[in-house]
Amino acid sequence: xxxxxxxxxxxxxxxxxxxxxxxxxxxxxxxxxxxxxxxxxxxxxxxxxxxxxxxxxxxxxxxxxxxxxxxxxxxxxxxxxxxxxxxxxxxxxxxxxxxxxxxxxxxxxxxxxxxxxxxxxxxxxxxxxxxxxxxxxxxxxxxxxxxxxxxxxxxxxxxxxxxxxxxxxxxxxxxxxxxxxxxxxxxxxxxxxxxxxxxxxxxxxxxxxxxxxxxxxxxxxxxxxxxxxxxxxxxxxxxxxxxxxxxxxxxxxxxxxxxxxxxxxxxxxxxxxxxxxxxxxxxxxxxxxxxxxxxxxxxxxx
Amino acid sequence: xxxxxxxxxxxxxxxxxxxxxxxxxxxxxxxxxxxxxxxxxxxxxxxxxxxxxxxxxxxxxxxxxxxxxxxxxxxxxxxxxxxxxxxxxxxxxxxxxxxxxxxxxxxxxxxxxxxxxxxxxxxxxxxxxxxxxxxxxxxxxxxxxxxxxxxxxxxxxxxxxxxxxxxxxxxxxxxxxxxxxxxxxxxxxxxxxxxxxxxxxxxxxxxxxxxxxxxxxxxxxxxxxxxxxxxxxxxxxxxxxxxxxxxxxxxxxxxxxxxxxxxxxxxxxxxxxxxxxxxxxxxxxxxxxxxxxxxxxxxxxxxxxxxxxxxxxxxxxxxxxxxxxxxxxxxxxxxxxxxxxxxxxxxxxxxxxxxxxxxxxxxxxxxxxxxxxxxxxxxxxxxxxxxxxxxxxxxxxxxxxxxxxxxxxxxxxxxxxxxxxxxxxxxxxxxxxxxxxxxxxxxxxxxxxxxxxxxxxxxxxxxxxxxxxxxxxxxxxxxxxxxxxxxxxxxxxxxxxxxxxxxxxxxxxxxxxxxxxxxxxxxxxxxxxxxxxxxxxxxxxxxxxxxxxxxxxxxxxxxxxxxxxxxxxxxxxxxxxxxx
Numbered sequence: 001x002x003x004x005x006x007x008x009x010x011x012x013x014x015x016x017x018x019x020x021x022x023x024x025x026x027x028x029x030x031x032x033x034x035x036x037x038x039x040x041x042x043x044x045x046x047x048x049x050x051x052x053x054x055x056x057x058x059x060x061x062x063x064x065x066x067x068x069x070x071x072x073x074x075x076x077x078x079x080x081x082x083x084x085x086x087x088x089x090x091x092x093x094x095x096x097x098x099x100x101x102x103x104x105x106x107x108x109x110x111x112x113x114x115x116x117x118x119x120x121x122x123x124x125x126x127x128x129x130x131x132x133x134x135x136x137x138x139x140x141x142x143x144x145x146x147x148x149x150x151x152x153x154x155x156x157x158x159x160x161x162x163x164x165x166x167x168x169x170x171x172x173x174x175x176x177x178x179x180x181x182x183x184x185x186x187x188x189x190x191x192x193x194x195x196x197x198x199x200x201x202x203x204x205x206x207x208x209x210x211x212x213x214x215x216x217x218x219x220x221x222x223x224x225x226x227x228x229x230x231x232x233x234x235x236x237x238x239x240x241x242x243x244x245x246x247x248x249x250x251x252x253x254x255x256x257x258x259x260x261x262x263x264x265x266x267x268x269x270x271x272x273x274x275x276x277x278x279x280x281x282x283x284x285x286x287x288x289x290x291x292x293x294x295x296x297x298x299x300x301x302x
Numbered sequence: 303x304x305x306x307x308x309x310x311x312x313x314x315x316x317x318x319x320x321x322x323x324x325x326x327x328x329x330x331x332x333x334x335x336x337x338x339x340x341x342x343x344x345x346x347x348x349x350x351x352x353x354x355x356x357x358x359x360x361x362x363x364x365x366x367x368x369x370x371x372x373x374x375x376x377x378x379x380x381x382x383x384x385x386x387x388x389x390x391x392x393x394x395x396x397x398x399x400x401x402x403x404x405x406x407x408x409x410x411x412x413x414x415x416x417x418x419x420x421x422x423x424x425x426x427x428x429x430x431x432x433x434x435x436x437x438x439x440x441x442x443x444x445x446x447x448x449x450x451x452x453x454x455x456x457x458x459x460x461x462x463x464x465x466x467x468x469x470x471x472x473x474x475x476x477x478x479x480x481x482x483x484x485x486x487x488x489x490x491x492x493x494x495x496x497x498x499x500x501x502x503x504x505x506x507x508x509x510x511x512x513x514x515x516x517x518x519x520x521x522x523x524x525x526x527x528x529x530x531x532x533x534x535x536x537x538x539x540x541x542x543x544x545x546x547x548x549x550x551x552x553x554x555x556x557x558x559x560x561x562x563x564x565x566x567x568x569x570x571x572x573x574x575x576x577x578x579x580x581x582x583x584x585x586x587x588x589x590x591x592x593x594x595x596x597x598x599x600x601x602x603x604x605x606x607x608x609x610x611x612x613x614x615x616x617x618x619x620x621x622x623x624x625x626x627x628x629x630x631x632x633x634x635x636x637x638x639x640x641x642x643x644x645x646x647x648x649x650x651x652x653x654x655x656x657x658x659x660x661x662x663x664x665x666x667x668x669x670x671x672x673x674x675x676x677x678x679x680x681x682x683x684x685x686x687x688x689x690x691x692x693x694x695x696x697x698x699x700x701x702x703x704x705x706x707x708x709x710x711x712x713x714x715x716x717x718x719x720x721x722x723x724x725x726x727x728x729x730x731x732x733x734x735x736x737x738x739x740x741x742x743x744x745x746x747x748x749x750x751x752x753x754x755x756x757x758x759x760x761x762x763x764x765x766x767x768x769x770x771x772x773x774x775x776x777x778x779x780x781x782x783x784x785x786x787x788x789x790x791x792x793x794x795x796x797x798x799x800x801x802x803x804x805x806x807x808x809x810x811x812x813x814x815x816x817x818x819x820x821x822x823x824x825x826x827x828x829x830x831x832x833x834x835x836x837x838x839x840x841x842x843x844x845x846x847x848x849x850x851x852x853x854x855x856x857x858x859x860x861x862x863x864x865x866x867x868x869x870x871x872x873x874x875x876x877x878x879x880x881x882x
Contacts, residue, residue: 150380151377153648155380157379158463159595159596162596194868
């Protein structure tokens, strides 16, 4: 049977849009370097070209439904290579900072099997402690951490979050590779009719997170949302999208463990995900008093 | 001459019928029985809140005292259903408030419940007694404060694994001093600290309190005080089970526990400090339910505990118990009916504990009454599954989760088809089954052939082709709930078995191969079904019809399509939908 399954990532992008998104990401990176204020992107962003593929980044790669964004393609010590249905996806993977897993036509059985990161005809990943999978081209530098598939294993959020607290309490080192694997926080946006949940553990940097959030909430900022309609993007050029998101309209804030609302990006990434309880994308005009730096930057831009 | 029973007599007879099925059957006998039955039905259970309209319900059953509703599909528990999908309680509460002013009980599962809803509940029902919210979200402790303040006759307030916005712990203080009817309080899922003195006073003035489940914020030091005030407790959920090791706390805990002669169920045990475990050893022989699934206790301590629980019927535990602990369980707990073993570290590739299929095999051998199993582990084999099936043909629930998707039999490297085949063949009363591991269409052939009583089936990363789905839909006569993720099942099986879907409560398929076109056809052909496509991709309208949908939720309904959907959910095949 024909398998023209359209691939899409965790956030819900289809590969048909990948090239466009890839160039979005490129623009993002440039903006990040210069103007790091008052966009969903963040002041303290790491430099976009990550040198090495590390264990944490691998957690973003999923054979299955859950994916994350990553910009690890550039000059990394490993290249993500996917056998997949079309060549175009591979191209965009090389060009931009996006990748996602594709389902692979298994030549033997003619049915679709997922890329052999987790499972392969050869069983027992347990035996190969230092390899994720014999068939995979990925380099797993962390033997302990596992790829995450969304919603798998089927454990309720309450239990996962409880276990997460257990682990952070017990472990001396906050080695991100040994995280429990899931940290869902709610993200609300002023004006949006419902909030979203994101798993912070999927992302390895502020850049990842901000990119993902932009994609998630772009349908709201376009402002054509109605209760029965769907957002329409006709006539909305890429540059206008950029203006909306990267202009001074919105800031990304979070509530920390102490209940204080802070601007995202001020603290190192690991510290952030350890203390972030939830996030809110608020209009910059509401962010007065949140952090002096935000207003200062606002003034600098204009 | 025809005589018939007076109505009062028949009503009295009907009052003994509690099962929904029986009542539904009775109502079909004749018009007068239908009328009598509908006036005396007191409990309603709605398994899918979108399957029926509350107005219809109220019109038919005017004198209901208890309503139970379920909202989101089961896979919402694992974050597969995006936020905003639906399942709102408010519209139901509004109608129920109007139609059933004497309502006493509301039970909601996987629904979005707002503070507004809770306030409305608290003010609308003069004799309100029972509120149970399981896996619900959308409300804050303010809503709880309204319930506490206004429900004068409240007996049961249970929050089971809800996501509550914890604004403050003061909600508990809203129970008035005159409030003494509390029988059950479960606040285990709340994060914030409640005022301990308010809690103390509440417990002290609740002589009928039988169930108390504390949250993690209640420290161990306070537990003896509470137990002294409520020695009549039958079920206790501790708070945090950790404190500095002090002999005075040890002894007061010991004393307090020993006073609770009626205690049959224990849970909680967050942050366990092993030194305090012996405090409840004296109670072990009386325990019928023990939930240690949050306790990071190691195998030796766990083994010691279960070895003393000779009357244990239900055990929930982490895989720290290991095969040795389960072996001890199998020897000591001959009354065991339900076992759930959860993974302590599911995201680590290597096994961190010595828990294998052997543990479950031992329990299946030693515990003759074992009916219900939920087991997470890292390896399994066909031979183990077959042994379990032969040992325990009385199994009714078998949920096996091998952590690695598509993991084969670790001994033979074959698919686990024959093992699960044995399960459905031997366990003729199996009602619920969850599959995992490497599985081909074969296993579905076995299931379709043998699992005639199967009510709920969960499938992930399994099968080769549409044939697999076809076997299940065409063979499983009793199937009501089917949930599938990441399987290569497509249009053919679904369309060929469209009629079957109307006999089921719901079908969930995500990351499969069902196309938009097929969904539309199905929605058009089956007016009794809502075929919901849940797809968060952009430019949905430009995706070709033969492309697969992200997620699909099909359910039967007499309420027609719903109109409270977010933009990423569309009901396919209905006339006024945008996406034609």
